[in-house]
Structures are given as C-alpha cells and as structure tokens.
Amino acid sequence: MSPRRFDAERLLLARREEGLKQSDVARVVGVSAARVSAWETGRSVPDPEKLPRLAEAVGRELDVLFPREGRPDLADLRADAGYSQVATRELTQTRTQGPVAAAENGQRRLAKEYEQRLADAYRVSVAVLRRAQERSFGHDVPEPDETVATDVPPSEVTMLPETIAGKITYLLEQLPTPLSDAQVAALGNSRGRTQLLTEELVRGLRTGAVVDASDEALAVLAEALDTTPLFFSSGDPGVQRVIAETLVLRNQVAAIAARGGEEEGLSTELLAFINKEVSKASAEAVALRDHPSSEETS
Known part of the structure; x- marks a missing residue:
C-alpha cells in the first residue's frame, strides 16, 4: 500500500494562504473545526478518504498537497475517491463491505460483477482497478506507460x-x-x-x-x-x-x-x-x- 503523505504544516499554510478559517475547511470536509485544528497541530491524522475533500477545501491539487510515492492499491483508489470501506456496500450492493475488504486485504479477489461498479465510482478504468487489486495481493504491477x-x-x-x-x-x-x-x-x-x-x-x-x-x-x-x-x-x-x-x-x-x-x-x-x-x-x-x-x- 502507498498511502498519501499527510503534512500538518502544509495544510495549515495552504489554509492561511487562501484566507480561510478552520470552520470554513471543516464545513467542506464535513467535520468539526476542532477536528481540523487537531489535524493542523498534529494531534491526529485524517482518514485517507478525507484527504480529497481536504485538498479541495484549501484549493490545492490532491497530488500536490498530499503526494504519494509508489503505485496505488485498491484501498488507495477508494480513499482517493472519498469512500470509506463501509460506504462501498452501496457500490457493490451487498449487505456488508466484505467483498471490498477481502480484496483490499489480499484475501479474495473482487467478483467481476463488482469491477465496473467500483471502477466507475473510483473514476478509473477497470484495467486500472485490476492493476491496483494485484498490488493489494502483493504484486507490484507497473502501469502500461511506465518504462523500465x-x-x-x-x-x-x-x-x-x-x-x-x-x-x-x-x-x-x-x-x-x-x-x-x-x-x-x-x-x-x-x-x-x-x-x-x-x-x-x-x-x-x-x-x-x-x-x-x-x-x-x-x-x-x-x-x-x-x-x-x-x-x-x-x-x-x-x-x-x-x-x-x-x-x-x-x-x-x-x-x-x-x-x-x-x-x-x-x-x-x-x-x-x-x-x-x-x-x-x-x-x-x-x-x-x-x-x-x-x-x-x-
């Protein structure tokens, strides 16, 4: 897994540069101002799925504010789309998040019927989703446009x-x-x-x-x-x-x-x-x- 790198100071500086209050950021992300304060002071770290809205709130590109080194796996794609693991139940139309959780943990691959639904929700192609899934299973599959x-x-x-x-x-x-x-x-x-x-x-x-x-x-x-x-x-x-x-x-x-x-x-x-x-x-x-x-x- 290659999670994005969260930097409390960069978030604080970006918010101040945009002239925003912590409450302004909190409103966009859907949390309390106290939670934003905790993130900026390093007392806590936001969940990965909160980072896209956080970057949007302070007017920064996600890859710029919270860069990632390495290739994304399934959990990374989900987080970048702003979904918690529990929220994927609606995407797969199942009673639990079991199918997604099992694939993200490298235990059982996604059924084909779920692939297109998740790819659409994550705003990627099925091919990208499948490559990310292989990384969840420990295979660091490169992207087609990468050269050795x-x-x-x-x-x-x-x-x-x-x-x-x-x-x-x-x-x-x-x-x-x-x-x-x-x-x-x-x-x-x-x-x-x-x-x-x-x-x-x-x-x-x-x-x-x-x-x-x-x-x-x-x-x-x-x-x-x-x-x-x-x-x-x-x-x-x-x-x-x-x-x-x-x-x-x-x-x-x-x-x-x-x-x-x-x-x-x-x-x-x-x-x-x-x-x-x-x-x-x-x-x-x-x-x-x-x-x-x-x-x-x-």
Missing part, C-alpha cells in the same frame, strides 16, 4: 504474478479490448479446437476460487490470451523473466505502432525481425526446458 530503466539488471525487472489468478488478470490488462470470461472460454476452445474451457472454469481461475487446472486446459487458456503455455506451467525464474520481458517488449512495440513511429510507424522489416527473435527465444526456452544441458543435470 535501461540500467536495471535483468534480475530486477518486474516479475510476473505468481498465482494463476494474478497471471490471468495481468494478461487481460494487456489485451487491446476487454474480454469476458465467456469470451475467453469460447476463444480458447476455438483456437485449440476443443471444449476444455467453460465460462465457470475461467471465472474460477481468474478470481482465485479455482487454484489449478490441467495442463491441457491451461494451454488452451494461453491460446485465448495470446501467450505461451509456459506462462502458466513453468515456475522457472529464468523462463518467467524472459516471458515478462517479452510482454513488456510487445507492449512497447504496440505503443510505438499506435503513435505511428516517427513518421509511418514500424516498418515491415522491423516487425518481421522482432517476431523472428521472439519466436527463436521461445523455441530456445522450450528446448532448454525439455532437454537441459549436462551441466544443469549433473
């Missing part, structure tokens, strides 16, 4: 999620258009010419309700999500790193193509070279897995 520094050693490149549910969520976020569980199942069965996937199985694997499946089913799932079966079946750190870096490269290439490159986008020759190198690397990874060298087996 060239001087970062390969071993420090962001790794893939460890669970099948996390991997599925990660892959879904890479797709140009969102796919439902039913669409994923149908697409995989069509490409694999089989009927191994069902909407219920895909949903169970995506939400973590089902933690494992046969190698055949995972291979069909990989087909649906445009990746290699090794994405799900291999636990080798080296293989996982290669796949992670390949996915980053694919997204960067897609971004360049979307911008049109320098003038007319990526050339046919460059695309062919990239595809050739990716295919060659994948073949070498499979060969290494199936036929390890004598040094590795000795």
Whole structure:
C-alpha cells in the first residue's frame, strides 16, 4: 500500500494562504473545526478518504498537497475517491463491505460483477482497478506507460504474478479490448479446437476460487490470451523473466505502432525481425526446458 503523505504544516499554510478559517475547511470536509485544528497541530491524522475533500477545501491539487510515492492499491483508489470501506456496500450492493475488504486485504479477489461498479465510482478504468487489486495481493504491477530503466539488471525487472489468478488478470490488462470470461472460454476452445474451457472454469481461475487446472486446459487458456503455455506451467525464474520481458517488449512495440513511429510507424522489416527473435527465444526456452544441458543435470 502507498498511502498519501499527510503534512500538518502544509495544510495549515495552504489554509492561511487562501484566507480561510478552520470552520470554513471543516464545513467542506464535513467535520468539526476542532477536528481540523487537531489535524493542523498534529494531534491526529485524517482518514485517507478525507484527504480529497481536504485538498479541495484549501484549493490545492490532491497530488500536490498530499503526494504519494509508489503505485496505488485498491484501498488507495477508494480513499482517493472519498469512500470509506463501509460506504462501498452501496457500490457493490451487498449487505456488508466484505467483498471490498477481502480484496483490499489480499484475501479474495473482487467478483467481476463488482469491477465496473467500483471502477466507475473510483473514476478509473477497470484495467486500472485490476492493476491496483494485484498490488493489494502483493504484486507490484507497473502501469502500461511506465518504462523500465535501461540500467536495471535483468534480475530486477518486474516479475510476473505468481498465482494463476494474478497471471490471468495481468494478461487481460494487456489485451487491446476487454474480454469476458465467456469470451475467453469460447476463444480458447476455438483456437485449440476443443471444449476444455467453460465460462465457470475461467471465472474460477481468474478470481482465485479455482487454484489449478490441467495442463491441457491451461494451454488452451494461453491460446485465448495470446501467450505461451509456459506462462502458466513453468515456475522457472529464468523462463518467467524472459516471458515478462517479452510482454513488456510487445507492449512497447504496440505503443510505438499506435503513435505511428516517427513518421509511418514500424516498418515491415522491423516487425518481421522482432517476431523472428521472439519466436527463436521461445523455441530456445522450450528446448532448454525439455532437454537441459549436462551441466544443469549433473
């Protein structure tokens, strides 16, 4: 979790610069003037969901007055939208805040039916919500527009999620258009010419309700999500790193193509070279897995 940094002195100075009384700020935030006084003197700290209204009350941008270092998780998105955890019951239309609390605590992922409702309330996309959810589960997933520094050693490149549910969520976020569980199942069965996937199985694997499946089913799932079966079946750190870096490269290439490159986008020759190198690397990874060298087996 990367909560925003509250600074009592900065709040006090911002209020005075705007010529506001503590009661003026209290009225906007919905608290007493005594509570604002306690915040400004450092006797207490406001709840995270109070910070957006507090910044608004003193005429400051939220990111400027209360900056955050790092990427937000689910609790951070909720707080930035001004919701307490209890208030999310109305968003999910459930009797308790259990679904949101479980996801924020990294215990159980949100049901798909809640994702769009929460994303709309938090004023973010479903993809952003899903990335924040992965961070609540301990996976520091980067944003698509973030680049990896060239001087970062390969071993420090962001790794893939460890669970099948996390991997599925990660892959879904890479797709140009969102796919439902039913669409994923149908697409995989069509490409694999089989009927191994069902909407219920895909949903169970995506939400973590089902933690494992046969190698055949995972291979069909990989087909649906445009990746290699090794994405799900291999636990080798080296293989996982290669796949992670390949996915980053694919997204960067897609971004360049979307911008049109320098003038007319990526050339046919460059695309062919990239595809050739990716295919060659994948073949070498499979060969290494199936036929390890004598040094590795000795």
